[in-house]
Amino acid sequence: MGTPLIKTLEMLKKSSPVSFHTPGHKSGKAFESLGDGGLRENLYPYDTTEIFATDQLQNPSGVLKESQQWTAKVFKSSEAYYLINGSSGGVLSMILSQTKPGDEVLLSRDVHQSVIHALILGDLTPRFISQEIDPLYKIPMGITAKNVKEGLLKYPNCKGVLVTHPNYYGRASELLEIRNLTRSRRQILWVDQAHGAHLGLHPQLPLSGIDAGADLTVMSFHKTLPAMTQCGVLFVSGGLVDRDRLQEQLNIHQSSSPSYILMASIEQGTRHYLEAGREKMKVLLRGIDQFEQRFQQLKLFQLDACPGKDRTKLWIRTENSGLAGGEVETRLRENHGIIMELSMPQGVLALTSIGNGEKDLEKLYLAFEELEETLYNKIKMEKFPEKTSMEVFVSPGENAGDNAGEKDSLALPIRTAFYRPKERVSINKSINRVAGSTLTPYPPGIPLILPGERITGQLISRLSAYQQSGHQVSGIKEGKIMVVTEE
Ligand SMILES: Cc1ncc(COP(=O)(O)O)c(C=O)c1O
Incomplete structure (x- = not known):
């Protein structure tokens, strides 16, 4: 029963998965x-x-x-x-x-x-x-x-x-x-x-x-x-x-x-x-060039190749596949021994570094190719749907559209709300209350709700979308969240 953490770490070491997540040393493989x-x-x-x-x-x-x-x-x-x-x-x-x-x-x-x-x-x-x-x-x-x-x-x-x-x-x-x-x-x-x-x-x-x-x-x-x-x-x-x-x-x-x-x-x-980074990055970006080219053959998955972006981050749209990012992430892990950095309903993120070799990228591409073949056979459709009906949310930053820049975007100053008397209420009873703490889906660690913000129905549905897609949301305890006590 003892040392459960060490046992988990040993299990991970033994299974030696391909890492497309932090840390950049990739389980120490970069040092090889x-x-x-x-x-x-x-x-x-x-x-x-x-x-x-x-x-x-x-x-x-x-x-x-x-x-x-x-x-x-x-x-x-x-x-x-x-x-x-x-x-x-x-x-x-x-x-x-x-x-x-x-x-x-x-x-x-x-x-x-x-x-x-x-x-x-x-x-x-x-x-x-x-x-x-x-x-x-x-x-x-x-x-x-x-x-x-x-x-x-x-x-x-x-x-x-x-x-x-x-x-x-x-x-x-x-x-x-x-x-x-x-x-x-x-x-x-x-x-x-x-x-x-x-x-x-x-x-x-x-x-x-x-x-x-x-x-x-x-x-x-x-x-x-x-x-x-x-x-x-x-x-x-x-x-x-x-x-x-x-x-x-x-x-x-x-x-x-x-x-x-x-x-x-x-x-x-x-x-x-200083000593190896530039050369290794050249090799990594060459590998990513090839990965991007091959990826264009896939119909169900699309790789973000926006000019000017940091190309070491591979953001892959999964919406056309009918699978949420979380399901793709699970399949990659369970069927191919690949661990990704992040998934959202609309896609998955592979974080590469100079610690990843060409073989890692090859393995990632082949995993997507196989997944596409499996899905294609299963769907047996001549034309893939443009969009699935799954609910898609962007990121907590989406809230910026709701209240960005407005003077009254916070019902209470952020610090005042944080230090006011607070109580836990169940999420669906929290509409119109003022949040007393941050609620933060992890990853990406970007708060969805800030102390002082008024909780809306829209925020609650985003919260449940995160939960349904398997994200841990810090700030929720037994289905309840912290709100400012009403005077
Ligand atoms: C944008 C951003 N800033 C800061 C941090 C904090 O970094 P660290 O985990 O090194 O404390 C993170 C962590 O994920 C992040 O995504």
Whole structure:
């Protein structure tokens, strides 16, 4: 009965599935060809703490300072701060350090939960900008300069603009143009590049926040580079950022006992980025070229190949197949030993990295080909239906259409609602009540409902669509959710 976690991890290790999900080291396979400096074999001897030789992360002046400076140089940034609880800690720190309670922040509604947590903690007012949804692939298309310009016209006093780039599905935002808008107004540009630590590795990939001149760019090394889960780096440049307040916030949101294993793994990620990353990315993108070409032969599945997107994210539309993304995900796992990053009713996402080899992509393509053949034989139809009748939802960002940018989009300020007396009520009795907590389907970790938002029938049907498609929704307990107690 003991050690259930270790047993599960051993089972996964033994079955050795093909990984199309994070972490980017792909169960350590990336290190087979790239080398790992012995880290993979000898973890415990490296697990030290802040002693005479190892510096202090909260006030670095020795080896950690040197290591962070090296990472900054490799990524062509002026400063780098190591993150040992992922981009989440970086997002909290980068927002809270550059704002004061009451400040307004311009952002889209489909931000990660860590951004919402920063709004709650910092008593910040979100000003939502609208974003187009791709009508075919049913995913948010990224933030354009026009979106931001309209938002800034409406809310000129925003302290800054936060952009998720690329988004979970790989769609990019117009960073350079957005940077020009914020720079001319001396507003901060925060780039949540959790999914894009690899962007600088190839000119075909979207521009990195660092290269676009963003003030603060946060990256999860663990998602797309060969680094362990929780490894991230916050990059800073330019004269607008208050570094002292940034270090203070990092000290608040990170452990005072930072893991040397994780920090060594960040350094390994940097080393691979520098020494092998460009070559490996070239090979990966060549493999993706072939994958994209072959995929065009399929009729039931479509691969998003929108120009300018991050092509390492393979978003595959499943609507024409009559199968929800979740069913496709299950078949890939059970019949082909392939684990995907994410599924939604309208599609599935394979997250590739420089740790994936050509054979992985071959296996993924063949799995879809076989699935199509099986379905084709089963349906025995000459023409495939254009659309299935399944209910499709886009992402929590869809809510932006309902209430984005409106002053009264929140019935109560986000922090006020969070700290008001709250009670749990069953979901179907919650209509018209004010939410007291976030409700967040995982993945993608984007809150569907924010504290302070009024719960509508539409939100509830989206919530149940997520649940029906097998997503865990954090914030729901025994069918009940937190709402603000009515006075
Ligand atoms: C857009 C975005 N930002 C931030 C994060 C937080 O990253 P981490 O898991 O490294 O804390 C995530 C995690 O999925 C994310 O998707």
